[in-house]
Amino acid sequence: MLPADPGDARYSQWLLRWYDAHARDLPWRHKPGEPADPYRVWLSExxxxxxxxxxxxxxxxxxxxxxxxxxxxxxxxxxxxxxxWAGLGYYARARNLLACARQVVTAHGGVFPPEEAALRALPGIGDYTAAAIAAIAFGKRAVVIDGNVERVVARLFAIDTPLPAAKPIIRLLVDQITPMTRAGDFAQAMMDLGSGLCGPRVTQCLLCPLRTVCRAAAAGTPTAFPVKPRKSAKPQRYGTVFWLEHAGKILLVRRPDKGLLGGMRALPTGPWTDTAPGLEGAPDAAIDWQIAPDRVSHVFTHFTLELALAVGRAEGHSPPATGEWWAITSLDSAGLPTVFAKAARLGPRLGPRLGN
Incomplete structure (x- = not known):
């Protein structure tokens, strides 16, 4: 029988008992009841x-x-x-990671502050991350909500309000079921439950420690929650990436610090627009550029991108003064973002088109 209200202590009791027996072994996670390293918690989050x-x-x-x-x-x-950081995506996180580390050193003596408000004042730390660090690293009672927690709670209480409108309701309910002690373990238990037994498309309700109090499971419709609005199609953008060889090396540039993939090494590229821009933005207009039939496709958070490849050789020309020349044989060490790494992997196939 379902409990009368979300304040019923059995939610946390059953979940923590399950967590003590089934917690995931993760390199950044301390064992239940043991002290945590705030640096590892922050870095992992x-x-x-x-x-x-x-x-x-x-x-x-x-x-x-x-x-x-x-x-x-x-x-x-x-x-x-x-x-x-290359390959992890969302590169603003890397810039904020470094800014946060430096601020912790200069403003806090190299020690992370334990309070949510002080944590939120650090670069790259929002409400969720501040709550997670406070709870997991410092044992503070904090309301920790990520996508896994949202899904578990939406099913636990069969919340029929679609996301994101349901977020305040979910937050209120998570607050009510979060215990005064072991809040960090409780948060990690909720995350483990959502990543394992209560997945987005597949559930294992018979193994769930909360199955007897889960309203979605009782109704036989766990995967109907959380209710999500219909997704709109992502905009399509086009661009050209430039593969310019010179003496066995390839031209790389540093992208502007602000904006998408800011501060990263990359192959030169023109603008990303609604229509194919051709050779606009080429690093050297005097090069005899050849547009290869290959295309690089990549999906970003808010749009999809298709890049054409323009191939050229700088021999016989003065190489562009900006950027850096990187040995083609060691491009793997350049730390290129994924979209440009995809283009770079085509390099060995491009040589014959340049008469190599």
Whole structure:
């Protein structure tokens, strides 16, 4: 029988008992009841934004090996950090990561503040991340809500208000079921439940510790929640990426600090527009550019992009003064964002078109 109200203590009791037995073993996570490292909690939370655990797990280990403390991270060069971040996407996170580390060192003596308000004042830390760090790293009672928690609570109480309008309702309910003690373990238990037994498309209700109090499960319709509005199609944009060779090297440029993929090394590209821009934005108009039949497709958060490849050789010309020349054989070490890494992987196929 369902409890009378979400204040029923059985929600947290049953969930924490399940978590103690089934918590995921993650490299940034402390065992239930043990102290946490705020630096690891913060780093993992930033890396996990819009990125899967499977992707983050090995990259987190690389970061910790290279920068074991927030002080070490704060001292690194911007370009080194941006290169190490390549492939994780949402590159504003990398810029904020470095800015946050430096502020923690300069303003807080290299120690993360434990209070949500102070955490929210740091670069790149919003409401969710501040609550997660406060609860998981410092044991504070905080309301921690990510996509997994939203899904679990929407099903637990069969919330029929579509997202995002349902967010205030979900927050109120999470607040009511969050215990005064072990709030960090409770938050991680909710995340584990959502990532494992209560997935977006597949549920394992018979194994769920909350199955007897879940209204969506009782109705036999768990995957009907949360209710989501119909998605609109993403805009399509087009551009040209320029593959310019010179003496076994390829021209790379540094993208502007502000904007999409800001501060990253990249192949030169023209504008991204609603129609194919041709050779607009070429790094050297005197080059005999050849448009290859290959296309690079990439999906960003708010639009999809199709890039044509313009191939050229700088021999016989004065190479452009801006940018840097990078050995083609070591392009993997340049830390290119995924969309440009896709284009760079076509390089060996482009050589014959240049008469190599």
């Amino acid at each position: 930033i890396m996990l934004q819009q990125t899967t655990v499977a992707t983050v797990r090995p990259r987190f280990a690389e970061f910790i090996a290279r920068w074991p403390t927030v002080t070490a991270l704060a001292a690194t060069d911007d370009a080194d950090l941006m290169g190490a």
